[in-house]
Amino acid sequence: MSMALDMGKTDRTLPKLMGLLGKLGPLLALALLVVVGALVSPTFSTTENILNVLTRSSIIGIIAIGATFVITSRGLDLSVGAMAALVAGLSVMVMNGLSASLSATLAVVLGLVAALFLGAAAGFVNGTLTVKGRVEAFIVTLGTMGIMRSLVTWLSDGGSISLDFALRGVGRPLYYGTVLGIPVPIIVFGLLAIAGELVLTRLRFGRHVAAIGSNSEVARYSAISVDKVRIATYVLQGVCVGIATLIYVPRLGAVTPSTGMLWELEAIAAVIIGGTALSGGQGRVWGTVAGVLILGVVSNILNLTDFISPHLNGAFQGAIIIVAVFLQRKRVSA
Amino acid sequence: MDQASSALLSLRGISHAFGANRVLKAVDLEVNAGEVLALAGENGAGKSTLMKIIGGYLPPQSGDVLWKQAPLPEGLRTVEDAGITLVHQEFALIPDMTVAENIHLGREPRKWGLIDRARMHRQAREALGLLNAEISPGAGLARLPVASWQIVELAKAFAARPHLLLMDEPTAVLGRDEAAALFDRIRAYTTAGGTVIFTSHRLDEVREIADRVAVLRDGQITLNKPIQDVSEHDIASAMVGREMSDLFVPRITPVVARPVLEVEGLDVPREIGAPVKDASFALYPGEILGVAGLVGAGRTEMFEGLVGLRPAHARRFALSGKDQVLPCAREAWQCGIAYLTEDRKSRGLLLDKDLLVNATLVSGALFGGARIDRRADAADFDAARARFDIRAAGPATTAGQLSGGNQQKLLLAKTLATDPQVVILDEPTRGVDIGAKSQIYRIIAKLAEQGKAVVVISSEMPELIGLAHRILVMDRGRISGVLTQPEDGQISEHEILRLGLGLENEEDAA
Numbered sequence: 001m002s003m004a005l006d007m008g009k010t011d012r013t014l015p016k017l018m019g020l021l022g023k024l025g026p027l028l029a030l031a032l033l034v035v036v037g038a039l040v041s042p043t044f045s046t047t048e049n050i051l052n053v054l055t056r057s058s059i060i061g062i063i064a065i066g067a068t069f070v071i072t073s074r075g076l077d078l079s080v081g082a083m084a085a086l087v088a089g090l091s092v093m094v095m096n097g098l099s100a101s102l103s104a105t106l107a108v109v110l111g112l113v114a115a116l117f118l119g120a121a122a123g124f125v126n127g128t129l130t131v132k133g134r135v136e137a138f139i140v141t142l143g144t145m146g147i148m149r150s151l152v153t154w155l156s157d158g159g160s161i162s163l164d165f166a167l168r169g170v171g172r173p174l175y176y177g178t179v180l181g182i183p184v185p186i187i188v189f190g191l192l193a194i195a196g197e198l199v200l201t202r203l204r205f206g207r208h209v210a211a212i213g214s215n216s217e218v219a220r221y222s223a224i225s226v227d228k229v230r231i232a233t234y235v236l237q238g239v240c241v242g243i244a245t246l247i248y249v250p251r252l253g254a255v256t257p258s259t260g261m262l263w264e265l266e267a268i269a270a271v272i273i274g275g276t277a278l279s280g281g282q283g284r285v286w287g288t289v290a291g292v293l294i295l296g297v298v299s300n301i302l303n304l305t306d307f308i309s310p311h312l313n314g315a316f317q318g319a320i321i322i323v324a325v326f327l328q329r330k331r332v333s334a
Numbered sequence: 335m336d337q338a339s340s341a342l343l344s345l346r347g348i349s350h351a352f353g354a355n356r357v358l359k360a361v362d363l364e365v366n367a368g369e370v371l372a373l374a375g376e377n378g379a380g381k382s383t384l385m386k387i388i389g390g391y392l393p394p395q396s397g398d399v400l401w402k403q404a405p406l407p408e409g410l411r412t413v414e415d416a417g418i419t420l421v422h423q424e425f426a427l428i429p430d431m432t433v434a435e436n437i438h439l440g441r442e443p444r445k446w447g448l449i450d451r452a453r454m455h456r457q458a459r460e461a462l463g464l465l466n467a468e469i470s471p472g473a474g475l476a477r478l479p480v481a482s483w484q485i486v487e488l489a490k491a492f493a494a495r496p497h498l499l500l501m502d503e504p505t506a507v508l509g510r511d512e513a514a515a516l517f518d519r520i521r522a523y524t525t526a527g528g529t530v531i532f533t534s535h536r537l538d539e540v541r542e543i544a545d546r547v548a549v550l551r552d553g554q555i556t557l558n559k560p561i562q563d564v565s566e567h568d569i570a571s572a573m574v575g576r577e578m579s580d581l582f583v584p585r586i587t588p589v590v591a592r593p594v595l596e597v598e599g600l601d602v603p604r605e606i607g608a609p610v611k612d613a614s615f616a617l618y619p620g621e622i623l624g625v626a627g628l629v630g631a632g633r634t635e636m637f638e639g640l641v642g643l644r645p646a647h648a649r650r651f652a653l654s655g656k657d658q659v660l661p662c663a664r665e666a667w668q669c670g671i672a673y674l675t676e677d678r679k680s681r682g683l684l685l686d687k688d689l690l691v692n693a694t695l696v697s698g699a700l701f702g703g704a705r706i707d708r709r710a711d712a713a714d715f716d717a718a719r720a721r722f723d724i725r726a727a728g729p730a731t732t733a734g735q736l737s738g739g740n741q742q743k744l745l746l747a748k749t750l751a752t753d754p755q756v757v758i759l760d761e762p763t764r765g766v767d768i769g770a771k772s773q774i775y776r777i778i779a780k781l782a783e784q785g786k787a788v789v790v791i792s793s794e795m796p797e798l799i800g801l802a803h804r805i806l807v808m809d810r811g812r813i814s815g816v817l818t819q820p821e822d823g824q825i826s827e828h829e830i831l832r833l834g835l836g837l838e839n840e841e842d843a844a
Contacts, residue, residue: 203704204698204703204704215680223699225699
């Protein structure tokens with residue numbers, strides 16, 4: 001018996017190694033890019049630049065953590081960019097409105113709390129329409145994307161929704177502040193990534209998310225509350241968008257109709273590059289983090305060097321997505 | 335010899351296996367031009383596989399198919415061109431197209447290079463008229479009921495003017511009048527020189543339309559005679575008659591007790607086939623209730639309705655004597671009612687997940703904490719693996735890598751992990767080998783011994799007879815009778831067939 005098992009083990013060593021290589025693919029790709037960056041530009045490996053890349057990546061990163069859950073359960077949320085803009089715009093309006101009667105700090109805090117609730121509410125609407133209304137997620141979130149985007153344009157009257165100058169100083173540390181030399185956005189992103197990974201792999205909820213994405217019928221036949229879990233993934237996505245706006249609003253202090261444009265595609269791209277299957281069932285938050293950083297590092301390298309125009313950033317992102325999925329596809333069939 | 339050379343179609347030693355499951359074992363069969371051959375047999379006897387081989391959908395693993403004394407060319411397209419058309423049990427129609435477009439799909443009449451719509455509609459109307467069907471050629475298929483789909487499929491098949499028409503359960507979704515119209519059409523077609531092979535469960539239909547009947551049992555032909563030389567009893571005998579008694583554990587008579595579950599007036603609506611109407615029954619502790627009936631009789635639907643997996647309504651539902659409303663899917667599990675699906679691959683197991691995740695899915699969803707306790711899960715899985723004898727390399731193996739029998743045992747482990755009081759097993763031995771079958775029978779007997787109320791839905795009559803204390807028989811959505819094992823023997827397959835095949839009236843009249 002044990003003989004047979006041992007033989008089985010040696011037989012599987014090679015595929016196992018290949019599998020491990022494929023599994024760690026996003027991390028290896030990231031490491032490779034970092035080496036390339038360090039070689040082509042002396043500025044790249046400075047602490048300041050690295051922190052800059054991480055800080056800039058954190059907003060998309062936080063949104064992409066939520067997207068990992070949605071996609072793992074075989075859902076999709078195209079509305080996150082527009083949602084971020086609307087939630088940011090509304091929270092700025094709440095802060096401005098409250099600042100007349102409350103202290104600046106309290107106004108900002110309440111505005112940020114409002115952002116979390118608004119994000120959750122928007123996610124709940126997406127989830128409910130998709131799950132209970134039985135309309136495809138692509139259609140629902142394409143619709144809510146248009147609605148929310150145009151609400152931002154309407155609220156800003158085509159211009160911008162600006163935070164009162166009196167309030168700007170209060171929220172500033174959320175983007176520009178540091179703890180032990182590390183910028184706050186990176187800390188928030190890092191903590192959320194760890195939490196997300198634990199939820200997806202160690203909590204019952206995460207297992208149910210993956211089970212539903214793998215085969216929702218099996219989940220339904222296995223006493224899992226499929227509808228509740230699916231709606232919860234959209235709410236979680238909304239909360240992540242809310243958290244991202246907490247960092248975004250203090251950064252610029254204003255929201256325009258083009259805020260958050262194409263964030264949904266960047267977030268989805270990061271999730272896919274990280275090895276989460278678009279068809280659901282297999283998700284990993286650490287992969288998403290690697291995906292976000294890959295996109296951030298590529299863009300940074302193009303900005304730092306002269307031989308390729310930064311305008312080609314989109315082309316690189318596109319190529320990376322296709323190559324990443326291609327490699328993962330090969331791994332599965334091997 | 336003489337007859338053999340004149341046969342339109344000759345099958346010589348056709349064998350086919352899906353994995354270890356040998357579906358056809360050296361089948362010899364001949365069909366003459368102008369003949370209607372009925373292919374009868376229980377579910378899983380190999381009828382559909384044989385039809386697919388003749389229709390060119392499946393190449394036989396060994397043996398020869400001779401068509402007009404020459405080997406049948408390989409490939410679906412060439413077989414169709416040779417004049418053989420198969421009407422599937424599953425529809426091969428495009429819902430977004432009209433009836434006329436579907437009937438002419440791939441053979442659209444043309445005029446100056448463009449599709450001649452007027453002619454297409456005229457021809458479609460004619461083809462439907464021959465089946466006595468009042469379906470508008472311009473109607474979109476998507477909005478028509480399933481019986482109409484079957485008629486369109488048949489009209490399409492006849493419109494292709496084949497020499498040999500293969501029909502797999504053509505009347506399964508048809509009403510009486512539609513079936514009668516189909517039979518008229520078949521008579522006209524064979525009078526004009528056409529040949530038909532069809533499968534049916536319904537012996538009355540076989541008698542009505544066939545010239546000859548061939549019976550398949552376990553992949554072999556057990557009867558092949560002109561219809562006037564055989565009785566329905568002969569056909570039924572040829573369909574059954576295996577000795578499986580040694581696979582079963584002796585039944586233990588349950589202690590008389592109050593029912594665990596009672597249901598009265600259960601209705602389960604259905605889009606395809608007969609809805610379940612006014613079903614009433616009770617389940618008792620320590621008793622195995624067998625559920626028999628043809629595919630499509632509503633057995634699965636009745637129990638899926640009962641456990642909240644599909645919309646249903648009941649006049650009364652009671653657990654241990656206490657009335658309550660029908661539970662939803664999760665509530666049913668919480669009430670201690672477990673349902674094992676007949677559809678292992680698409681409803682039972684997460685094929686891409688490992689054994690541990692699968693085995694603990696239900697128990698985790700019902701009683702697991704928010705955090706996954708990996709150590710407890712692993713211990714539970716080890717216990718289940720020993721109890722159900724699941725053979726696999728290790729817990730990291732994915733469910734999809736297991737053999738059918740081991741998958742089924744994993745599904746049992748998952749379903750029984752919460753120690754339910756009512757266990758409903760839908761086709762618990764489908765697609766598993768004889769060894770796993772006997773193990774599963776022992777598990778089922780053990781459940782009853784422990785005082786659980788057990789339901790076994792099965793298409794294999796010997797299985798039901800060997801296991802069950804009582805057998806409930808369904809026919810077209812209704813419970814047509816409940817048979818109790820007699821003191822001095824066993825329920826006979828003929829009794830089940832009589833209730834399940836709608837033969838009751840005929841025998842009463844005789």
